[in-house]
Amino acid sequence: MDVVSDAISAVRVGRPSSSLLRVRGGWAVRLVPYEGAGFHVVLGGACTLLPDDGEGTPVPLGAGDVVLVPHGAGHVLADRAAGPEAARRARPLEEVRDTDLSLPGTGPEVRLLCGKYRLDRSRTHPLLAELPEVVRLPAGDADSPELRSAVDLLARELDADARRPGASLVLPGLLDLLLVYMIRAWAARARTADGTGSWPAALADPATAAALHALHSDPAAPWTNDLLAARAGVSRATLSRRFTALVGRPPMAYLTWWRLTLAATRLRGSDAPLATVARESGYGSPYALSHAFSREFGITPGRYRTLGTAPVRTS
Secondary structure (H helix, E strand, O other), X not given: OOHHHHHHHHHEOOOOEEEEEEEOOOOEEEEOOOOEEEEEEEEEOOEEEEEOOOOOOOEEEOOOOEEEEOOOOOEEEEEOOOOOOHHHHOEEHHHHHHHOOEEOOOOOOEEEEEEEEEEOHHHOOHHHHXXXXXXXXXXXXXXXXXHHHHHHHHHHHHOHHHOOOOHHHHHHHHHHHHHHHHXXXXXXXXXXXXXXXXXXXXHHOHHHHHHHHHHHHOOOOOOOHHXXXXXXXXXXXXXXHHHHHHHOOOHHHHHHHHHHHHHHHHHHHOOOOHHHHHHHOOOOOXXXXXXXXXXXXXXXXXXXXXXXXXXXXXX
16 A cells, blocks of 8 residues: 555545536635535536635636545635635535526526535545645646546546446446546645655655555564564665654654554444454554544544544544
8 A cells, every 4th residue: 555545544434425507607616615625616617616705816727627625625616707705605515516507697507517525524644734724636637648648538537428328336436536636636746845844744754755655564563673674675764864953753653653544444344353454554452543533532442432433533
């Protein structure tokens, strides 16, 4: 496994949802804050993304652009000529979706795919937490050909005249790919923009990336700092310094956090006995897992499984 895939898998809940929006003329729709991540794909035309409160810098969007709202912040989509006042007159997207996905008007048509990914933020990986409030990925980004291909495939699947058997399975699959490609494209851009950014830089650093790959490939293995340094091909002191600076915590502290995150995911998604979850997560007994889990999440594994979620810890 790799860090990006694991980070997404740990927090994903259920399947993505989406709606196709067709609008013309002067229009504005509001998307309320959401416990997940929102996304928009501009399939045709041009529009503007505005902060929900009308403050802040508008984000212009054109055909082929993709935008990710990774932390579920409320925002407004409006016609390109709209100003800050559009936030006050915007109609809730749910209201439009429940009646007619097409808003009447004059002028060129704008086609948008608007959707959401459900996320459990009690296990948010720091890579995802580092994402900015809005990630705009322009259509002309030559460094993300796979993202462009996914957008093209989505456009074809959403074309009523080209709808094919199996579309109900194809569309969610493409949306899952879209999330991976958006995060991958952001990481590549953040890494090349100024050479900083902790997680993009961590994934680009050979020693840190090798250590992360080892931990994610076999988190239950009896890792030590010496074994991990040998796998990364550097000294223990060098790995500790570089890993801690880029990841934000020492290798063994990160491993503990990741093992407990995996345990939480397993508890949520299966009825496996606690002893099995403990063994798969690298703990020698259910008691050891329960003690560490309660210390990290403030709740016992059994209670967590019953509730299906845990308090969000910011530390």
